Amino acid sequence: MRFVPNTNADVATMLERIGVPSVEALFSPIPARARLSRALDLPPGASEQEVLAELGTLAGRDASLASHRYFLGAGVYPHFIPAAVDALASRAEFTTSYTPYQPEISQGTLQAIFEWQTMICGLTGLDVANASLYDGASATAEAALMAMRLTRRPKIVISAGLHPHYRDVLGTYVGGPGGKVVSATRSQDGRTCALASLVDEETACIIVQQPAFLGVLEDLAAAEAVAREHGALLIVCVTEALSLALLRAPGDLGADVVCGEAQSFGVPMGFGGPHLGLLAARAAHVRQMPGRLVGETVDGQGRRGFVLTLSTREQHIRRERATSNICTNQGLMLLRATIYLALLGPRGLRRLAELNFAKAEYAKAQVARTPGLRLPLAAPTFNEFVVGVPDSGAAALARAQSAGIVGGLDLAPYADDLGPAVLVCTTELVSRSDIDRLLAALAGSGR
């Protein structure tokens, strides 16, 4: 067998050396009635050529960046990924190694995590970042749990624009430890309003997504004031991490914790995963942080090296009193993001953010000029915004689809108060003429 070297001759040698008559005999601890007495009912094994042909056929049925233009974001963003990201992250030393518990033989992974932590601190304006959580949604839930532990309060107030899937996951997670989630409402311009009325002395934290699910930029200063007043933590959740390169760092605006999704940094959309949950906090809160942390230290000769540290927070040491149950996280995605950010650098990332922003501003200006289309929300945006369409989101998107465009998200299930509308995202992967084609399709005027 190609993945299993031992041959029957090897097996015979080994059985003899072990001193048992058969492989079967090794399974003697399994009671006979617990054994499976038939072969598994699975398709027979196939050659590599056959498996790839089969999977190629399946993959060929899906739309992808290889076949369509994407204006669909809503938490998962189509961005260009430089070739060096794949080339480096696919090195076997990174892909086929384990969590770096043995630091002397894992310095590659450890140094990269330390670099990632540094970058995220810089981008968020906070002091400590961890080595990744599963995704933006569970990172948000972990941030809320962290706030509950820090404040010993149960209530979580969320902005109107927290991604609905994140809201769901938050609900799933905080129920166990007795948390409850209260959502603020959306004002006419798309931003969260009346936060103050929801926050009280029971409130552990306010979670504000920036930019919001519908693309608008929230007023973080207002949220901060409310949080401070009640001793609650301000948690800023970011789903489009590229926005961090343009917008003021949440930490500088008073956020205590930044959580979210870093998929935009060199991680493929991948039908939704694996992505990269990020979490950063103030130094004072480090011992309540979930997940892995890498720290600097020295060896016996004083040479610098890196190790997993502060693990007394973690499940493998603290068990039921751990800050989280997370173990395996998203290491390789973290590596991709670290490579991506190293390639882009501060100027490249800023320019990319500005380009995304400029495309959205252009598109919005065109929407305003296109009969049949509307901009229902007036608040400023980054690279994503709501477009009102003449008939229905579904019909408008279907028109785009027949022009080879995945035109955005139909907002009917998410925000039906806006009338027929779609959420449109413009990244560097769409050109001006793509935008023009999209708008014509949404309006029903073009092709």
Add this chain to the structure above:
Amino acid sequence: MRFVPNTNADVATMLERIGVPSVEALFSPIPARARLSRALDLPPGASEQEVLAELGTLAGRDASLASHRYFLGAGVYPHFIPAAVDALASRAEFTTSYTPYQPEISQGTLQAIFEWQTMICGLTGLDVANASLYDGASATAEAALMAMRLTRRPKIVISAGLHPHYRDVLGTYVGGPGGKVVSATRSQDGRTCALASLVDEETACIIVQQPAFLGVLEDLAAAEAVAREHGALLIVCVTEALSLALLRAPGDLGADVVCGEAQSFGVPMGFGGPHLGLLAARAAHVRQMPGRLVGETVDGQGRRGFVLTLSTREQHIRRERATSNICTNQGLMLLRATIYLALLGPRGLRRLAELNFAKAEYAKAQVARTPGLRLPLAAPTFNEFVVGVPDSGAAALARAQSAGIVGGLDLAPYADDLGPAVLVCTTELVSRSDIDRLLAALAGSGR
């Protein structure tokens, strides 16, 4: 600039340390009137995203294994390449290293070449193999030059079935040193006939391609007898290296040299290159071999290691008296082939050869049963054979093409004596139903 690290600040520092006022000043040895006084007239540089989009568009215009079924061989064979070949050969330690002139820091490349040499000796039945030549055609030319040096004779007799492109390259190469090429004729069953009448005491070698360009298997024993009689060398040229796994090793049949193309072993078709020229010979002739050889040796502590050796044959030492002018060769393709052969192993390779053979036998049987199609050549074949078509090769292939099939090679320019015909190759990549569809299209009966 992304590929050039130094910034203008770095440049200033360096100029100061060198002690020159400007970069311009470093070019002072170039006479002013020899300088280019304008910018090069090339398209402006573009971002990675833009370049890939442009190249993706171009590549999208070509048929490929991703879009079509291929029955086209004729010297370049569509075979399945296991994923491990790409994964390993793309490691930067292999791709971005140089020729292993410094053995202590190049043992990876050197050991792989030594392994390749061993494998090729086994496959060909000869004693020495080199570390690759450019391709099968130039390898054949180098083999002929080698025979001319060994025998000090000018005449090269080639079988009727030597690939016409190889024949051309041979002609190009041997003219300089005064060689002349004489081609034998093809008998009715497709094999070379009447070799004996062409070979004389002026003949350096007989070159027989096996399987022949039209797919038929030549009678090597007959060729060997003629060669021996006149003291000429027998050179066997192989374009479909997979056939070596089924057919008796040429060395065992008396070949003095085996040359040819090893693209079938894990090297993509790549629109014709880079491929992998192979050359093997008897030990007695090693000092007249062209190209690089790796040999085993030891270090000061007696540990085994590998080095480039017998380089006094080569241009960098022997200059105009070298056995060849070759320098850069096809190292990475050799590595791919070595990995491929290690994965397939003797049993896998044999089974693959048998599968190719069985597909061809099936296809030939179906041809015989299909009205409108013929098998003009009666000699046995491996995985490639001539099919006579009712109208013209071009028309038949056009029909196949509209079924998404690249149906073979139109033989009109190559062998018009056979009537309208195409050369068809069946590898493991075509299924029985692909074959049935092809034959229907060629016959004009299907669709």
Add this chain to the structure above:
Amino acid sequence: MSGESGAPKPHGTDSAASIGRVGHGARGIAYEEPLLFERSRPGREGCRVPASDVPSVVAADRLGAAAVREDLPGLPELSEVEVVRHFTRISTWNYAVDLGLYPLGSCTMKYNPKLNEVAASLPGFAHAHPLQPASLSQGILALLHDLERHLAEVSGMDRVSLQPAAGAQGELAGVMMIRAYHESRGDRRSKVLIPDSAHGTNPASAALSGYTCVSVPSGPDGLLHPEQVAEAMSEDVAALMLTNPNTLGLFETHVLEICEIVHAKGGLVYGDGANLNALLGIARPGDLGIDVMHFNLHKTFSTPHGGGGPGAGPVGVKNSLAPFLPVPVVRRLGGSEGEGFALDYEFPRSIGRLHANFGNVGMLVRAFAYLRSLGPDGLRRCGEMAVLNANYLLARLATAYAPATTGPVMHECVLTDRLFEGTGVTTMDVAKRLIDHGYHPPTIYFPLIVHGALMIEPTESESLEGLDQFVAALLEIAREAREEPDLVRGAPHHTRVSRLDETRAARRPVLRWQPAGER
């Protein structure tokens, strides 16, 4: 020990050839490399952003200056060549499955077939958006649907959700379903039983779900005994979390009886599937009485560990728990709904969502490719060879490294440092010395109930002669421990950095780089 002489000698250990070589490893060159930030120089760039084709806008004008940041600290400035060299160089400091045996117990560091990587990179999987219409996603949905069914068959469970991103999230999903199950029956229970040999994620997940954890002691034979379970079991216990084979590598022989005890009191049994590799095609958790379990696709189903993830932790349940599965679930359409697949969110009793999308889909694709490659016979061969290899190591090492258990083990064996008492050499030292011999150390000091545990899981990817080489290294270390204890205690000697000071790291945490002036 029979056959010692039959073991092939590791290459290059002959007299003259062994200078500077230690078993499977040797002295070599390591490349130094600073941090990205130390390499950074103002003005360098590693990637060019495309030129804009739309009118330029000044963000501060549109958003207000206060909303726009001025600089981006923490990002280095490097050219592409420097980034490539940086990560290539630091990669060489890692050990990897592709370099050799990686005997981490409980982690199942099996070979990750290259074909899986190609499969996962197909654009229709890698570059599709989770919210694109189902009509544009029929390929991946079909794959997910089939994978669910295959995992159910392998495990003997009725339904599977692919959503959890790793084993621990699978545990969380499972325990939450247990809670939802009890609550749906108006049954409020507060405790979960967890054997003392369990992995830390078990209690952590139970606690996160709001349960109190009760530890159940293993017997002296390393097994869970029905009496202990019976004693701890009550109507207040929601579930027992069982790892089988357990973390000592032993099959819980009494599993059927234990499950009956728990069920009899209205409790459910959670199965930690981390060690499923041993049972592939041989026994199925679902047939043993397990009600809900997780899979670690990054262990049993060969998706690469990636230096710490991503993994995937699908959760399988019996029909009784199916109404509580996380949303969405993949559903095969039929009848009036037409052909094909859709994502179903209408699951009124679901515990809810666990992931922003559908989990780590790229890992699911890899696991699917693996299942398709192996088929039933191949899977069974994996289980058999994983167990054979572990028993072979145990047999060959038993005299030098006092094993924690007797009798046949399953996929891993737990050894100890007991025989080195008096030499000063500990399990930690043996682990570090293995590095000099060219191996990654095993899992150490786990399970917590074994003193000085060395937990070795070879997996089925190892060959007989590969195991023999590893045995030779461990036997040599045992000799060194007796004859040259300082050599072992000072290990590793051949790495770029020697033993690192973990205490210092925790006492004075330095968790990010800062420019010299700002530290």
Add this chain to the structure above:
Amino acid sequence: MSGESGAPKPHGTDSAASIGRVGHGARGIAYEEPLLFERSRPGREGCRVPASDVPSVVAADRLGAAAVREDLPGLPELSEVEVVRHFTRISTWNYAVDLGLYPLGSCTMKYNPKLNEVAASLPGFAHAHPLQPASLSQGILALLHDLERHLAEVSGMDRVSLQPAAGAQGELAGVMMIRAYHESRGDRRSKVLIPDSAHGTNPASAALSGYTCVSVPSGPDGLLHPEQVAEAMSEDVAALMLTNPNTLGLFETHVLEICEIVHAKGGLVYGDGANLNALLGIARPGDLGIDVMHFNLHKTFSTPHGGGGPGAGPVGVKNSLAPFLPVPVVRRLGGSEGEGFALDYEFPRSIGRLHANFGNVGMLVRAFAYLRSLGPDGLRRCGEMAVLNANYLLARLATAYAPATTGPVMHECVLTDRLFEGTGVTTMDVAKRLIDHGYHPPTIYFPLIVHGALMIEPTESESLEGLDQFVAALLEIAREAREEPDLVRGAPHHTRVSRLDETRAARRPVLRWQPAGER
């Protein structure tokens, strides 16, 4: 030397931190690995061949038993995991551009952008067949057509053939065209002039084309002088082969005059383009009087060297030589022929074919991607920085390693071991000691006319601080040579194998592995 102190210290060379570290390198672990054949075990398999869907046939029945072989000696039996580990392990024994500075003079080991690899792997390029109809190949033909035009513009030549597979084959094509040119004019000439500093492929290619080589001595300044050329030039000389910049890294200042001398006697000038990197956007061979030249795309245009190839060696010519270009040529259709591109074989005066197909197309795609990435400004910046870097090294090393030349150099500089006389340390020792410092050695003992040459070409891929680190290593070695000569003479000390016995390899050639019994 100014600014010495400004050079950043290589990381980790401080007192306490420097144990076991040497400059950019350090001691580390190397992994042992036998030959594939030594790992082989009967019955292992690394790849499964698909099941047959056609009737089975017995080859011996159809072909005769005598035609069918019985076994396949020389191929190992290994599982996929073993093959992967084998090649991963041996790869770690190589140095690479992606690991660091690779200062091989004349080889232009510049960075190979990763985007080029992606471009070349697009199925329409990587998995297309050269004989598929032109109508199915319009993308690649368009690319080849544009690349020809771009290379012509960069070099100042009129036409380009992309067919030669490497520089040496480009030389062969060029010299054959020269021969064809003369013969077409009824002019039979027998000699080719070649400077003594030329690369070995130049005389070898000339000889292969049937010419007698005449060596022309360089002047004491390392340059070719018009008088020497005039003296050697005659009506029997078909061509002069010129490398400019030459292998000493010097621009041949007298090139215009020299070309006139050759032309005046009816000869042609061949330009060896291996060192074109220095001139990108600054000067063009075609403007200097060169009639025909080759490009090394694997040097100047960043296609990876692959441990010895593949490269690509397109050949460019002036219009006078265009009729003799190898067939086929890519032609743009127009008028009645329709749109698009075709391959033209109708070139009656062509020297013929040099390659079974159109050359190393995959390398051509990479070079095209590189040209498109850089554009005119980027190319010029490459040329400028390549030259600046070489001059910087020369300036900083001049006092420790007596240079072979004075004055500004172009893309490389040639140093010598002259100052180590009496220490017993030679160029070879310095080269090997650099390995311990974490660097690949430079080209040594070439050009042949310099005693103890160390030929260093940094390329534009290196940064100032990277060069400073390399300088620090070389200065440290110079110190060692004086103070600890044995340390240098015994180098390398940190590699898995120390200095290998090349004489023994040549005296008793062992060119393949044989089972113990058969050696």
